[in-house]
Amino acid sequence: MNILVCISNVPDTTTKVKFIDEFKKLDTSGIQWVINPWDELSLTRALELKDDPSKGIQKVTVAHVGLAGSEPTIRKALAIGADDAIRVNAEPADGIFVAAQLAEVLKKEAYDIILCGIESSDYNGSMVGGMLAEFLDVPSVSSVSGINIENGGIDLTREIDGGKEVIVTGVPVVAIVQKGIAKEPRIAAMRGIMMARTKPIRVFEPSGSRPMTELLNYEKPKPRAACKYIDPENPKQLVELLQNEAKVI
């Protein structure tokens, strides 16, 4: 079986985002770009499955929609251990555009398990995985916190309100994964970094699909009122404020 891990290129999650052009554009100066955290966990789990010969995984490929500027992030995924990479050479305009581009590639080459992170930490859309599955007309399972392969069958753990479910499904399947899928993201070793330089990144030109949304402008959150400090010896004051000022208890 082959696994495809879809990766998104996002600002490091500790970035204090700033905007330019009257809040129409993200100020990319000084931003460190990283693999979206959930995609990184997906890749880690895919490689764990490949490391275990009993699971029967031949190859782990990463796929990304983005211009050449995001290749360092793809190389990072290769350094962590992916075997090869696909890049669709287009600006990732919106979720449906990205999903359509990935779907075009996947009509040309088949994968058994397709992993997507539950959201990207930049646009928080939670949509590419589900849209990709719909374009391909294959099953999808969302909120996946565990994936295992037993006797060629695929077991997915799905988080539900107040618990979890174990789901069995065939291939191909799109699993949309969240926390729990792997414990810690795998880090590239020096050997991996050296090997990544020669691993292939195959570049596909985009198909004709169009985005359906346009981001008009950004707003920064309104600054919160300054914190009111309460004497630790007098917690009753907090109770009063929550009752009479905030009116939340």
Added chain:
Amino acid sequence: MSVLVFVENWDGRFKKLSFELVSYASKVAEMLGSGITAVSLGTVEDAELSKLAAYGASKVISAENDHFAFLDNQNYTSAIADVAIKENAKVVILSNNNMGKAIAPRIAVRLKAGLGAGVSRLPLSIDPFVVYKKVFSGNAFANLSIKSEVKVLTLAQNSFEIIEKPVPVVIEKLRVEAAENKTVVKDTQKQSGKILLTDAEIVVSGGRGMKSPDNWAPLVELAGILGAATACSRPVSDEGWRGHEEHTGQTGKIIAPNLYFAIGISGATQHLAGVSGSKYIVAINTDKDAPIFEAAQYGIVGDALKVLPKLVEAFREVKGK
């Protein structure tokens, strides 16, 4: 033309989130000058279905098939998309919870619609159709224009008030066809009796400042007094002090309660990304420079383990428990 709202049920019942969603859909329908139809999948009694009329749903379609007892994304998508086409829906609204995230993207593709995910306000305008949503995990917001003829929206949880608007209701029962589920649930584990973190109006959360898993009793007690859910920061769940289902933060659960207690939590960007939607934050931390105090409205500088018992006492007095 209509607005279609998908209302999930939990063992045949609706909850606060369902009524928020219908209230939101009613307001969008008012803006469009159109009707509103609610669709429910699976078995729900008429008495429960008619509750949706209190928030403006004048038509409720209850689509039934035994396969709907379990979520299969393809079957749910087909059922909702078919109703959307039949009702000539121009806007389809779901919650941005686990269910909405699972099926809204598929429905959008099926209807050739743009998706506004996690919107937290009414549309700014109808033509162009502009929605407001969180980006960069709460570090910014964006106005997004949806250009397709049909639009799909998911509403961020706890971002819209329930608005009562009683209307007469027509309930339409629909026995629909569905293929066998291709994703089959073979086992379910559920904790009962606990307040769900994503539903809770008050959340009491502990971080590394709690020092040891053995110190959690007063925190749990405080949550009990307030009818609150318990949560924790990432290091606490990574250490296994508390289960990972309690982890709130960017990679854990994103919550938006009315009141959030951050006890012994310093407030790293990633933690704030999960809780910045809270209406009020109370922070307790020994370090007066901890970033959590920038996000909080009320702060106590002090040792969580010393402050907690006093808080328990003070809240018990007013809550009488």
